[in-house]
Amino acid sequence: MSHKPLNEHITADKAKAVLVSLVSAIIVTLLLFLIMLSFVKEQEERRALEILNNVGVVFQDASATLDRVNELTFAQCSNEHLFAMRKILFRSRFVKEIGFYEDDALGCSTYLGILDVPFTDAAPDFVTIQDDIFWVNTPLALFDEKAVGTVVKRGRYNAVLDMGNVIGFTRFLDWQLFYNGDKFYHMAGNKTLLKNSVSESELSSDSFFSLHFIKCHDVYYLTCLKVDPDMNRLFDLHVGKLLLLFLVTLMTAAFSHVLTFNYLRHKHSLESRIKKGLAKSSFYCVYQPFVDLESGEVIGCEVLSRFEDELGAIYPDEFIPQIKALGITREFTQDMIKKSMLELTNCEGIPKDFKVSFNLFPMDFNQDYCLDLDFALTLNTKNFKLVLEITEDEQISTHSAIKHIKSLKSKGFLFAIDDFGVGYSNLSQLKTMNCDFLKIDRSFVMEMEENSIRSSLIPHIVGIANGLEIKLIAEGVENSEQASELRNLSVGFGQGWLYGKPQSVESLAESVQQSA
Numbered sequence: 355m356s357h358k359p360l361n362e363h364i365t366a367d368k369a370k371a372v373l374v375s376l377v378s379a380i381i382v383t384l385l386l387f388l389i390m391l392s393f394v395k396e397q398e399e400r401r402a403l404e405i406l407n408n409v410g411v412v413f414q415d416a417s418a419t420l421d422r423v424n425e426l427t428f429a430q431c432s433n434e435h436l437f438a439m440r441k442i443l444f445r446s447r448f449v450k451e452i453g454f455y456e457d458d459a460l461g462c463s464t465y466l467g468i469l470d471v472p473f474t475d476a477a478p479d480f481v482t483i484q485d486d487i488f489w490v491n492t493p494l495a496l497f498d499e500k501a502v503g504t505v506v507k508r509g510r511y512n513a514v515l516d517m518g519n520v521i522g523f524t525r526f527l528d529w530q531l532f533y534n535g536d537k538f539y540h541m542a543g544n545k546t547l548l549k550n551s552v553s554e555s556e557l558s559s560d561s562f563f564s565l566h567f568i569k570c571h572d573v574y575y576l577t578c579l580k581v582d583p584d585m586n587r588l589f590d591l592h593v594g595k596l597l598l599l600f601l602v603t604l605m606t607a608a609f610s611h612v613l614t615f616n617y618l619r620h621k622h623s624l625e626s627r628i629k630k631g632l633a634k635s636s637f638y639c640v641y642q643p644f645v646d647l648e649s650g651e652v653i654g655c656e657v658l659s660r661f662e663d664e665l666g667a668i669y670p671d672e673f674i675p676q677i678k679a680l681g682i683t684r685e686f687t688q689d690m691i692k693k694s695m696l697e698l699t700n701c702e703g704i705p706k707d708f709k710v711s712f713n714l715f716p717m718d719f720n721q722d723y724c725l726d727l728d729f730a731l732t733l734n735t736k737n738f739k740l741v742l743e744i745t746e747d748e749q750i751s752t753h754s755a756i757k758h759i760k761s762l763k764s765k766g767f768l769f770a771i772d773d774f775g776v777g778y779s780n781l782s783q784l785k786t787m788n789c790d791f792l793k794i795d796r797s798f799v800m801e802m803e804e805n806s807i808r809s810s811l812i813p814h815i816v817g818i819a820n821g822l823e824i825k826l827i828a829e830g831v832e833n834s835e836q837a838s839e840l841r842n843l844s845v846g847f848g849q850g851w852l853y854g855k856p857q858s859v860e861s862l863a864e865s866v867q868q869s870a
């Protein structure tokens with residue numbers, strides 16, 4: 355199985371985090387943009403309705419004023435008539451002047467009085483369905499024709515309307531007021547927004563994504579407003595929100611990047627890989643043979659665990675401390691024993707009575723309840739000698755540890771003290787434990803050729819073991835010189851690279867056959 359090196363994984367995690375942060379920033383920006391768009395649109399529509407409402411108020415006032423003057427019974431211009439017209443004008447808010455027509459020509463007005471020469475109107479701009487006649491932006495006699503205004507004629511009277519002041523919003527003329535009669539007629543605002551006509555679809559279409567729209571007055575329903583918002587105005591109005599949006603986008607990107615990267619790092623962390631590995635069977639067993647030093651025959655093996663997942667291998671020196679830290683030692687041990695028992699019993703080349711040695715955690719003996727290994731006895735269809743190895747540790751000399759060891763021994767398990775000589779050992783502990791094997795730590799064997807003080811202790815260890823009738827296994831035997839010296843020292847068994855490295859069950863079976 356080939357695996358990417360760790361730095362490649364970190365680079366891949368970084369790339370994934372960048373991708374996720376980009377995608378989340380885009381999604382959040384889009385969402386916020388849509389919310390902002392609907393808010394801006396609602397604001398723009400409110401503004402349009404406000405303009406239309408103001409226009410409606412002017413129309414209502416002009417209509418009431420024109421109705422009132424048309425109720426007057428004067429047939430000609432006279433001071434009395436003008437006085438009555440001025441009285442009505444006084445009551446109006448938005449009509450600036452009222453004029454009276456004699457024989458289709460303006461004969462008098464509230465401002466100009468009785469005209470010497472009656473004034474004939476130019477052709478009107480349009481006539482409404484109520485027969486009101488409109489002149490839009492027509493030169494006003496009131497101001498010596500230097501100003502323009504909207505004039506509406508009903509019956510024999512006309513009224514000059516104050517539209518501009520009421521409509522307001524003169525700084526940005528990004529709207530156009532029009533009368534949508536038999537055709538489209540411009541009334542106020544920006545004349546260039548609508549060209550020549552307004553189609554039905556234009557009147558009814560209202561896309562969520564467009565800020566260009568047409569709204570018509572509720573009552574004066576043919577009076578409509580087309581809005582093409584000025585982008586500078588919108589920018590001025592919403593620059594704060596845009597900055598906020600930009601900031602939120604940046605924060606989303608940064609936040610999701612950190613979250614994703616940390617998540618991926620955690621996912622690939624030792625802790626998470628080991629936790630998952632136990633459930634996903636990333637742990638597997640290898641077997642290191644041990645031999646009878648006299649005959650060279652492979653008489654047993656030590657079960658050692660290995661780990662490999664899609665990210666690569668983790669070595670026991672790393673995962674064993676992590677398993678302890680995670681408090682999953684019992685589950686781990688049971689899992690390894692189950693796996694190895696199944697493999698070994700199912701492998702034809704592994705003989706009956708084979709010694710199979712498992713590594714246990716001393717801390718698992720220091721509990722109120724005993725480690726349950728009964729399943730190993732059930733799986734032991736080949737009558738293997740099951741050896742439980744415990745490293746020398748303070749924890750195995752406690753009352754409960756000794757009780758559990760006794761209980762397991764009574765069920766037929768054998769015990770070995772692992773790494774003997776380097777840990778917490780004393781003779782009374784050896785006696786109390788009543789162990790079956792002592793495994794001399796490999797540091798003693800390795801120093802044999804140098805005749806170090808440590809290696810000179812081996813004969814003493816042999817003496818102790820003989821005295822207690824405990825069998826000895828020397829660990830870390832790497833060459834034949836070490837093997838023959840250990841033989842001379844009457845050490846019974848040996849384990850080490852000289853006889854085989856930790857290997858698969860198939861190659862262990864081969865080693866067994868070859869050594870027999």
Ligand SMILES: Nc1nc2c(ncn2[C@@H]2O[C@H](COP(=O)(O)O[C@H]3[C@@H](O)[C@H](n4cnc5c(=O)[nH]c(N)nc54)O[C@@H]3COP(=O)(O)O)[C@@H](O)[C@H]2O)c(=O)[nH]1
Nearest residue numbers: 658659670671674690713714715772773830831832850851
């Ligand atoms: N509780 C459990 N502990 C376990 C389990 N599997 C492993 N371990 C413990 O992890 C430590 C490291 O083990 P590992 O890397 O597997 O190393 C073992 C051998 O490969 C190594 N060895 C054996 N012969 C030689 C040799 O000739 N030279 C040399 N340099 N190294 C050699 O020694 C390790 C076995 O040691 P020990 O268990 O003390 O006999 C180690 O402490 C394992 O115990 C597990 O499933 N459960």
